[in-house]
Amino acid sequence: MVIIRIALSVPVDILFDYQAEDASSHDIGLRACVPFGKKKLTGIIMAIGTETQVPIEKLKSVYCIFREINPLPPALLDLFQFCSQYYHHPLGMVIMNSLPVLLRNNKPVKLKDSAQHPLRLTDSGRRIDITTIPARNRVARRLLTEFQNATILTAQQIKQISPRTSKLLIEWKRLGWVTEKPTIETSPSKTTPIPTLTADQANAVTTVTAELERFNTWLLHGVTGSGKTEIYLRLIESALSHDKQTLVLIPEINLTPQLEAVFRARFRTVLLINLHSGLNDTQRLTGWLQAQRGEAKIILGTRLAVFTPLSRLGLIIVDEEHDSSFKQQDGLRYSARDLAIFRARKTNIPVVLGSATPSLESYFNAINGRYRYIRLASRAMQSARLPSIQYIDTRIHKSQAGLSEPLLKALEKCLANKYQSLIFINRRGYAPVLLCKSCTWSALCQRCSSRLVVHLRDKKLCCHHCGHEENFPRACPQCGNQDIAPFGQGTQRVEETLRAHFPAARILRIDRDSTRRKNAWKEILHAIHTHQVDILIGTQLLAKGHDFPNLSLVGILNADTSLYSTDFRASERLFAQLMQVSGRAGRANVAGHVLIQTEFPDHPLYHALQQHDYDTLAQALLTERKIAGFPPYVYQALLRAEAHSIKIVLNFLKQAAHLAEPTQAIELYDPVPAQLLRLKGMERAYLLIQSTSRKQLQTFLAEWYRQINTLPTRQVRWVLDVDPIEF
C-alpha cells in the first residue's frame, strides 16, 4: 500500500497520511487534494512510503495529485522544515501560507499558454522599422515599441498594453519577431552608461565574485551614496553569466519601483519579476511560476519572496538588512533575512547583506568573523559629500509650534537659494493629543491603551494602533468645558505652521495619509524631481531609499523621544533612521546640511551621528548590551499571549511558565504586560526566555511548545516569537 504524508494548513504540527496508489517518489513536493474531516483540503506531499502509524480504518484516500506544475524542490522543502522548527509554527501552515493563493485551492492551476511565458524580441524583431506598420494599427505599433524598449515582456505587461494581442503575437512568433525561449544573453544594455567603480566598490565586487560558488554571508556596509546598488548590479551580472538566478529582498513596497527601474535599465534582456503585495493572485502566481521554472533571472521581492522556489538560485541580496520589516510581526514570526542566510547556506551560494547602518546582530557577526565584512568608506559620487550635521538646543532656542528660530532661518535661506528642504517628524496627524484645559481629560482609544491622534484636516480623532476613528468632540466629555485643544506636533500641524510662515513656498506633506491614494507616490516623486516643491514635510516614509537631487537642508523634529526608551533597540533604530534621513541631503550636486532639534545635544548618539561614526556608537551599544545581557550576546524568545482580560493572559502565561523545565542554560522571566497593554480590544502580555546558547534555547522551546499545546487555551491566543525585535 502506498502512503503519502501531506502537510496541510491546519494548526497542528503533524503530517497527515493518506492512501495513494498512483503516487511515486517523484511526487514529493506536489500538491494533493484530500478529504479532511468534512472538508476538502489541498496540501503538499512531504513523503511517500508504505508504512503508517495511523490505524488502517482511519486512513482515507487522496482525491488527486496535481501534476500540472513542477513539485517544490527539496531545498525549498528543507527551508520550510527549518522555518517550522525554528519558529515553532506548524509546517503545513508555513508552507501553505507562503504559496500563491491560487495554489492553495482544491483546483489545478490553469494558465493559458500565452500567459505562462514571457516573450522576447528576437534580433530580427529588433530590426523591424516601426513605420512599416500602418499607423492605424495602433496596438501593433505600441506593442512593437514596448518590445523594442524592454526586449522582454511578461504576460502581464503585454496584457496591460492591450488585451487583444494574442492573434498578433501568434503572427509575430510565426514571423520570428518574438520567441518564448528565455535568453541567456547577459551583455548589459548598450544604452545605459555603466558607471566606473570606485576603488572600494571594485574591491567589493572582486572579493564577492571570487567566491560566488560557495556559501558566505557578506555584510556590505557602506554609507548612503557609497554605491551599494552598483555593487548589487555587478554581482547580479556575474550570477547571470553563470545562468544563475538572483533573489533580491527589499524592506517594503515604496522603494521597489525605483530599484526595479534601475535593475530593468541595466538588465534589459533578462526577465525580472517583482513579487510585492500589490500584485493580484494571477500576477503573483505567474511570477512565482516563472521563478520556479528558472525563467525569471532576477526576483525582487519583500520578505515573503524568500519562500519562492528558485531552480537556479545563485545569489541572494538582502538590501537594507537592518530594516525591521524583514521580521514578520504576526502569525509566523519569521525573519526573512535570517531565512535568506539559511537558504544560502543550504544552496551553497553567497548572501549579501547591505546596509548603511547594519543591525547590531549583523555587525557583531561581521567583526567576529562569522560574516565576511566589506566596508565602503566613501561616497561614490565625488561631488556628493557627507552632509554636515548640527544641533539646535531647544532648551535655549524656544520654538513656535515645534519649529525653532534657527531652523526657520535656515529654511528661509534654503528657499532663497532655490534648494529643497525637508522637515522630518515621525508623527503623522495634526497633534498626538487632545487635551481638556480645565480637567485632566485627554481623548483615548476605546479599544487600545493609547491616545487618539488629532486629524484636524478631516475633523477626526484617530487611533494609529487600531485604525479607529471618531468625530471631534465639541466639549470635554468629562467636565463639559469647551476649552479642549490639540497638544504637540504632527506633520499636519508643522505643515500649517510652515504655510503660515512661508506663504510663497510650495509645501508638500508626505505621510501615510497623503500617500494612501493610488499613484499618489508616483505623483509626489514626480513633483519633487521636477522641483515643483520647496519644502517637504514627512515621516519615515521619506527616509527610505529615495534620491532627492536638489535637497540641501534636512530639519529633524522630535527625535528625542526614542533616546531614553525602555526598548533596548530604540537607540539602534533611531540612529539608523537619522542616518537615513540625513543621507537624503546633499546627494548629487548640492551640499547637505542637517539640523536636529534636541534637548540633549551632548548625547553620545548625536555625537556619533554628527561624526558619521557608526562604529563608535555600535561599539558602545554592543558594550551596553553585553553588560545588560541583551542580544546579540544572548538569544531570546517570547511567549506572547492575548485575551479579553489581562488576568486571563497572565494566568495562562503563569501556567505555561509552570510547565517549563528550564535547564541551567535557560533563563525564564516572569510574565509582564505589554508596553501597550490593550490593542484592538485585546489585552496582551508576554514571557521572556533567553539563553546564551541558541541550540539549547531551541531544544527547550521545542519541548515547551509541545507542552503549551496541551494547556486549555480558553479565550487565549498565543504564539512563540523567536528572536523578537519588538516587545
Added chain:
DNA sequence: AGCACGCCGACT
C-alpha cells in the same frame, strides 16, 4: 482553523 459533539439555561 473549522466543525461536531456535548452538556446546561430560557423558550414555544
Added chain:
DNA sequence: GTCGGCGTGCTC
C-alpha cells in the same frame, strides 16, 4: 420537553 449557548477535542 427542545433550541442553542460555546467549551472541548479531532481532523490521516
